[in-house]
Amino acid sequence: xxxxxxxxxxxxxxxxxxxxxxxxxxxxxxxxxxxxxxxxxxxxxxxxxxxxxxxxxxxxxxxxxxxxxxxxxxxxxxxxxxxxxxxxxxxxxxxxxxxxxxxxxxxxxxxxxxxxxxxxxxxxxxxxxxxxxxxxxxxxxxxxxxxxxxxxxxxxxxxxxxxxxxxxxxxxxxxxxxxxxxxxxxxxxxxxxxx
Amino acid sequence: xxxxxxxxxxxxxxxxxxxxxxxxxxxxxxxxxxxxxxxxxxxxxxxxxxxxxxxxxxxxxxxxxxxxxxxxxxxxxxxxxxxxxxxxxxxxxxxxxxxxxxxxxxxxxxxxxxxxxxxxxxxxxxxxxxxxxxxxxxxxxxxxxxxxxxxxxxxxxxxxxxxxxxxxxxxxxxxxxxxxxxxxxxxxxxxxxxxxxxxxxxxxxxxxxxxxxxxxxxxxxxxxxxxxxxxxxxxxxxxxxxxxxxxxxxxxxxxxxxxxxxxxxxxxxxxxxxxxxxxxxxxxxxxxxxxxxxxxxxxxxxxxxxxxxxxxxxxxxxxxxxxxxxxxxxxxxxxxxxxxxxxxxxxxxxxxxxxxxxxxxxxxxxxxxxxxxxxxxxxxxxxxxxxxxxxxxxxxxxxxxxxxxxxxxxxxxxxxxxxxxxxxxxxxxxxxxxxxxxxxxxxxxxxxxxxxxxxxxxxxxxxxxxxxxxxxxxxxxxxxxxxxxxxxxxxxxxxxxxxxx
Ligand SMILES: Cc1cc2nc3c(=O)[nH]c(=O)nc-3n(C[C@H](O)[C@H](O)[C@H](O)COP(=O)(O)OP(=O)(O)OC[C@H]3O[C@@H](n4cnc5c(N)ncnc54)[C@H](O)[C@@H]3O)c2cc1C
Ligand code: SF4
Numbered sequence: 001x002x003x004x005x006x007x008x009x010x011x012x013x014x015x016x017x018x019x020x021x022x023x024x025x026x027x028x029x030x031x032x033x034x035x036x037x038x039x040x041x042x043x044x045x046x047x048x049x050x051x052x053x054x055x056x057x058x059x060x061x062x063x064x065x066x067x068x069x070x071x072x073x074x075x076x077x078x079x080x081x082x083x084x085x086x087x088x089x090x091x092x093x094x095x096x097x098x099x100x101x102x103x104x105x106x107x108x109x110x111x112x113x114x115x116x117x118x119x120x121x122x123x124x125x126x127x128x129x130x131x132x133x134x135x136x137x138x139x140x141x142x143x144x145x146x147x148x149x150x151x152x153x154x155x156x157x158x159x160x161x162x163x164x165x166x167x168x169x170x171x172x173x174x175x176x177x178x179x180x181x182x183x184x185x186x187x188x189x190x191x192x193x194x195x
Numbered sequence: 196x197x198x199x200x201x202x203x204x205x206x207x208x209x210x211x212x213x214x215x216x217x218x219x220x221x222x223x224x225x226x227x228x229x230x231x232x233x234x235x236x237x238x239x240x241x242x243x244x245x246x247x248x249x250x251x252x253x254x255x256x257x258x259x260x261x262x263x264x265x266x267x268x269x270x271x272x273x274x275x276x277x278x279x280x281x282x283x284x285x286x287x288x289x290x291x292x293x294x295x296x297x298x299x300x301x302x303x304x305x306x307x308x309x310x311x312x313x314x315x316x317x318x319x320x321x322x323x324x325x326x327x328x329x330x331x332x333x334x335x336x337x338x339x340x341x342x343x344x345x346x347x348x349x350x351x352x353x354x355x356x357x358x359x360x361x362x363x364x365x366x367x368x369x370x371x372x373x374x375x376x377x378x379x380x381x382x383x384x385x386x387x388x389x390x391x392x393x394x395x396x397x398x399x400x401x402x403x404x405x406x407x408x409x410x411x412x413x414x415x416x417x418x419x420x421x422x423x424x425x426x427x428x429x430x431x432x433x434x435x436x437x438x439x440x441x442x443x444x445x446x447x448x449x450x451x452x453x454x455x456x457x458x459x460x461x462x463x464x465x466x467x468x469x470x471x472x473x474x475x476x477x478x479x480x481x482x483x484x485x486x487x488x489x490x491x492x493x494x495x496x497x498x499x500x501x502x503x504x505x506x507x508x509x510x511x512x513x514x515x516x517x518x519x520x521x522x523x524x525x526x527x528x529x530x531x532x533x534x535x536x537x538x539x540x541x542x543x544x545x546x547x548x549x550x551x552x553x554x555x556x557x558x559x560x561x562x563x564x565x566x567x568x569x570x571x572x573x574x575x576x577x578x579x580x581x582x583x584x585x586x587x588x589x590x591x592x593x594x595x596x597x598x599x600x601x602x603x604x605x606x607x608x609x610x611x612x613x614x615x616x617x618x619x620x621x622x623x624x625x626x627x628x629x630x631x632x633x634x635x636x637x638x639x640x641x642x643x644x645x646x647x648x649x650x651x652x653x654x655x656x657x658x659x660x661x662x663x664x665x666x667x668x669x670x671x672x673x674x675x676x677x678x679x680x681x682x683x684x685x686x687x688x689x690x691x692x693x694x695x696x
Pocket of ligand 2: 365367368369370371372373374375377378379380381382383487488489
């Protein structure tokens, strides 16, 4: 039986095998070294490698893309401003080791192997936004229930990273936690039976 | 006294009459009852002890603390999110406080078909009443029905469908709407607040931040448990009785990894979860569904507990905070954000299936629960029925359109569109599903070949091992289970006490 534990690593292994078997796969790996990373951000990472930060930035930009131009009045913050990738890094650092390993393998698979299965010859982070959306749509609509599951899990993580930030709540009209706001005429109850 | 495992500086050996594994609805009730009976009892809880001061009403900080697997627990095929609690008080800390007794028809079914003795409606009625007194259960008042629940009420009235107000265990509720993230105002009458203080006042110990790794036994009788604190210290607890209250997933996984005798291969089988899907109606005016008591009204039009019934869906409201909603809304990027802008105007309903599918809990080598659940077509048909009914209710309440989240998202604008919600549409992986009520992996009954424990909660094959949590249920309940878990734990605890006389 396929378990969640072994699924992501199996998918990643399968994807990587696919990539290495093809000439394009070799080309993708050759280009895998050319990542440009802000050293200040890279220095703060807890579990992502610097190149993975670039991949996670690219995924965040697509998952959490706005419906209006970012320079328009009242536009929501960008995923970069909100620190979605830093959240993903921290979340995975605090998750158990297997979950962490599987998610990192999934990011690797999405970057290097999966775009090729959708007909794109570049790694994910180098594709145009439209091509990146195409890759994510293909993952979401995959015939493989497990790949669909990977999409859903990945999306939830990025949505958590974005919508956790109060600056995004304007999009929703959500007024946030009430704790600490004035509470008229309310007296806290004591634990019944407590001494 | 609550002792955190973090404070132990060395491996430790303890001795008690009874060790209870888990402090949720079942474990806290068993602990309190055993303490009342004068037994020396220790309850071991893998999660931490969180109190109202810790609850900051934010999903990103509370989900990882209060839920198993940081809120990311799923069935092994990644089709269904299974939400369960972790910490002193278990799932009662973050649950939405609905209180309903197990229906008489279900208790009769357990008696007649599953060989359960002593749990007929008339046997349990006085125990239900005591539990309801313990938890201060009352009907949710009319002025506390928020706009999301009012949409359900209006829709039912327009359709002439059956439904009504729900009961809850809250006192002094601020109607803040953050129940699933823990109550910062201490209004929930949960296990941590109501039961454990009395248990501790009577001498019980709660050991938090400590996970039970193994039940210790010689194949015929238990001798205690081996546990480990989050900091890695080993705690050996010698006891004459062990009560499993680690939930329907945790108890079965622990029994399996401990090699508890199971000659008829019953442990972990018969898992029911009430899988649920959601529909979101968009209204002209603001609903602001996150404000106020989250769930206060129900639809029972499609719920009939008679055996063989083809009405097996319970519908209620299910509004989520931003992260939960963002995960549920279909798609990603700009389209997704456009849908999120409807947040204030959305009313959300969930359709939970009173399921017949039997899932199975197994254990990883480290004892982590693995949840296999392949929804059968007859339950998928019920899910489709529930999603259609939910959408119809919202349209009847005045929604302009109803979004049905799915891989191929559907927007329903009139009754004709409902036909698209068919058996094929209602596939796991196609429709995002959530389950919050795991039950039934250590089922009770007198037939040793079809159950794990007897009608007193005693394991059929291992003396001194008892079960007191949601895993006892021989079938699905078709409604919120906490009151039934508390009640069975209270009902059965006296047999544990008798066993250590
Ligand atoms: C979001 C949500 C909302 C809900 N709303 C309602 C509602 O409104 N009404 C209702 O009736 N029900 C509701 N429920 C369900 C209800 O809370 C549960 O059915 C009930 O609490 C189950 O009780 P239990 O004792 O079986 O398990 P739990 O309450 O889940 O407790 C099990 C405890 O055991 C601990 N544990 C597990 N393994 C180990 C181990 N190896 N060692 C030590 N400790 C361990 C866990 O950390 C946990 O604290 C809801 C559940 C969820 C998730
Ligand atoms: S709605 Fe009531 S019970 Fe729920 S969190 Fe707010 S005050 Fe607490």
